[in-house]
Amino acid sequence: MKKLDIYILKSFLGLFIFTFVICMFILLMQFLWMHINDLVGKGVEMSVLAEFFLYACISVVPLSLPLAILLASLMTFGNLGEYFELTAMKAAGVPLFRIMRPLAIAISFVCVGAFFFSNYVLPVGQTKLWTLIFSLRQKSPEFDIPVGEFYDGINGYQLYVREKDNKQKLLKNMMIYDFSEGFDNATVMLADSGRVFFTEDKKHMVLQLYKGESFENLKREAGISPANIPYRRETFETKKLLIEFDSEFNRYDENLLKDQHVSKDIVELQQSIDSVTELKLRRAEEQGTEYVAHNYFCRERTSGMVMEPISDVEKADHNPLRAYAGFSGVNRYRALQKASEEVKRKLDKIKYNKLMLNDHIMYIHRHEIEWHRKFTLSFACLIFFFIGAPLGAIVRKGGLGAPVVISVIMFIVYYMIDNTGYKMAREGLWTALEGMWLSSAVLLPIGVFLTYKAATDSALFNPEAWMKLLSNNRIKQIFKQKHSHEIKHN
Incomplete structure (x- = not known):
C-alpha cells in the first residue's frame, strides 16, 4: 500500500469514527425522546437502562452509518481541497478516481459488514429492544404519592x-x-x-x-x-x-416476537414469505371451490366432477319468479327469510375471508420490505460515499460548516424519499422492490453525476465561475438582441 493510500485512509478513518459517534448520539436522543414515557418514573435498575441503551444504539445504526459515511467522505475531500492537497495530487498526475480508490475499497468492506450486521445482529437487537419496551410498558410506575394532589x-x-x-x-x-x-x-x-x-x-x-x-x-x-x-x-x-400492585420488573417473553419480521434474517424471511404465500393461494382456491361447489340447492361437487353446460332451452324454462309465484303466503315468507339468512351468512363469510386474506397480504408485505431492507442499507452506504467524496472535492470546504449543512440536506432528502417508498410498499400501492429501492434509484444518478463532475474538475459550485458565465459577452449579446426586438415590436 502506498503512502498516499495510507494518508487518505487515516484522514478518513478519524473523521468517520467521530461523525459516526455524533450521528448515533443524535439519533439515540431522538429515539429516547420517542420512548421517554416508557422509561420515566418506572424505577428500573441501571442494568436494565444500560441494556436498553445498548439495544437502542444497535437499532439506530442503519440510519447512522450512511449519514456518517456521507459526512466523513465530504469532510475528508473538503479538507484535501481546502488546503490544496487535492490540487497538488492532481498536478502530480494522480486522477481523482485513483485518490478515491483506497476509500472505495474500504467502504466496500463496510458495505459487506453492514449487510451481515443487518442480517444477523440487527434482528437480535430489535427483538431484545422491543421485548424491553413492552416489559417497561407493563411495569407499574414507581410508587411516590405527591402532597396536595x-x-x-x-x-x-x-x-x-x-x-x-x-x-x-x-x-x-x-x-x-x-x-x-x-x-x-x-x-x-x-x-x-x-x-x-x-x-x-x-x-x-x-x-x-x-x-x-x-x-x-x-x-x-x-x-x-x-x-x-x-x-x-x-x-x-x-x-x-x-x-x-406488582412493583417488580417482569420481562416480556422474547418467543412472542420471534414471528415478527424485525426478528428474522434473510433465510427466515424468505421461508415465511413462501409459506404464507402458499397458504394464501391455497385458502383462495378453497374459497373459490366452496362457492362454486355449493349453490342454492346445496349440491356437493367433487374436484373431478365436470359441470354439464346448460342449454338455452333449459335456461328459458328455468324461471325463479314463476316458482316463487306458485308458493303460498306462508311459504313465500319462509322462502324469503331463508334466502335472506343464506345471503347474510355468505356475506359474513366473505367478509371474514377477505379480512384473513388482507392479513396474509400485509404479513407478506412486511416481510418483503424487511427482506429488501437488508440490502438497501449496504447500497446506501456505497451511494453516499460516491455523493460525499466528489461533493467535497467540488466544494473544497472542510470542517463542520458547509459539509454538515450539505450532509443534513442530502440525508433529509434520502430519508423523505425512503420513507415515502416504505409507506407505498407497506400499503401495497407499490411492490417492495419499487418502494425500498426508490431512494437508491433517485440518489444513484446524483452520485454518478457528481463523481463525473469532480473527475472533470467542474466548477459546479464555484460562485466565481457562475458570475463569469453570467458576465459573458455572448449572454449579454443575447439579452441585448432580445431587448432590441422588444423595442422594435413596440
Missing part, C-alpha cells in the same frame, strides 16, 4: 394526601377513592393518618389506615330513584387494604 398510579384507586411525616413515615389527612368495583359502587375512605408498605413478594401493596371512616354505595335495586340509593357508613380505628 390526587395520585392515580394504582389501578382502580385514587389517593389524596394533605401532609407527609417523613420521620415517622406517616401520610396524614388521607382520602381514598376505591373504584375497583366500578364507578357506581365506589367506596370513599377518610383517614387521619396511614402507612404504606409492600408484601414480601412485592406483588401487593398494604395500606394501613388509622382513625377514619368509609362510605360505600350499596347495589341499586330496580325501581329505586338515584336520590334514595342506600349506602353504608363505617367508622374504624385501624383498617388494612390489600391492593394488587
Whole structure:
C-alpha cells in the first residue's frame, strides 16, 4: 500500500469514527425522546437502562452509518481541497478516481459488514429492544404519592394526601377513592393518618389506615330513584387494604416476537414469505371451490366432477319468479327469510375471508420490505460515499460548516424519499422492490453525476465561475438582441 493510500485512509478513518459517534448520539436522543414515557418514573435498575441503551444504539445504526459515511467522505475531500492537497495530487498526475480508490475499497468492506450486521445482529437487537419496551410498558410506575394532589398510579384507586411525616413515615389527612368495583359502587375512605408498605413478594401493596371512616354505595335495586340509593357508613380505628400492585420488573417473553419480521434474517424471511404465500393461494382456491361447489340447492361437487353446460332451452324454462309465484303466503315468507339468512351468512363469510386474506397480504408485505431492507442499507452506504467524496472535492470546504449543512440536506432528502417508498410498499400501492429501492434509484444518478463532475474538475459550485458565465459577452449579446426586438415590436 502506498503512502498516499495510507494518508487518505487515516484522514478518513478519524473523521468517520467521530461523525459516526455524533450521528448515533443524535439519533439515540431522538429515539429516547420517542420512548421517554416508557422509561420515566418506572424505577428500573441501571442494568436494565444500560441494556436498553445498548439495544437502542444497535437499532439506530442503519440510519447512522450512511449519514456518517456521507459526512466523513465530504469532510475528508473538503479538507484535501481546502488546503490544496487535492490540487497538488492532481498536478502530480494522480486522477481523482485513483485518490478515491483506497476509500472505495474500504467502504466496500463496510458495505459487506453492514449487510451481515443487518442480517444477523440487527434482528437480535430489535427483538431484545422491543421485548424491553413492552416489559417497561407493563411495569407499574414507581410508587411516590405527591402532597396536595390526587395520585392515580394504582389501578382502580385514587389517593389524596394533605401532609407527609417523613420521620415517622406517616401520610396524614388521607382520602381514598376505591373504584375497583366500578364507578357506581365506589367506596370513599377518610383517614387521619396511614402507612404504606409492600408484601414480601412485592406483588401487593398494604395500606394501613388509622382513625377514619368509609362510605360505600350499596347495589341499586330496580325501581329505586338515584336520590334514595342506600349506602353504608363505617367508622374504624385501624383498617388494612390489600391492593394488587406488582412493583417488580417482569420481562416480556422474547418467543412472542420471534414471528415478527424485525426478528428474522434473510433465510427466515424468505421461508415465511413462501409459506404464507402458499397458504394464501391455497385458502383462495378453497374459497373459490366452496362457492362454486355449493349453490342454492346445496349440491356437493367433487374436484373431478365436470359441470354439464346448460342449454338455452333449459335456461328459458328455468324461471325463479314463476316458482316463487306458485308458493303460498306462508311459504313465500319462509322462502324469503331463508334466502335472506343464506345471503347474510355468505356475506359474513366473505367478509371474514377477505379480512384473513388482507392479513396474509400485509404479513407478506412486511416481510418483503424487511427482506429488501437488508440490502438497501449496504447500497446506501456505497451511494453516499460516491455523493460525499466528489461533493467535497467540488466544494473544497472542510470542517463542520458547509459539509454538515450539505450532509443534513442530502440525508433529509434520502430519508423523505425512503420513507415515502416504505409507506407505498407497506400499503401495497407499490411492490417492495419499487418502494425500498426508490431512494437508491433517485440518489444513484446524483452520485454518478457528481463523481463525473469532480473527475472533470467542474466548477459546479464555484460562485466565481457562475458570475463569469453570467458576465459573458455572448449572454449579454443575447439579452441585448432580445431587448432590441422588444423595442422594435413596440
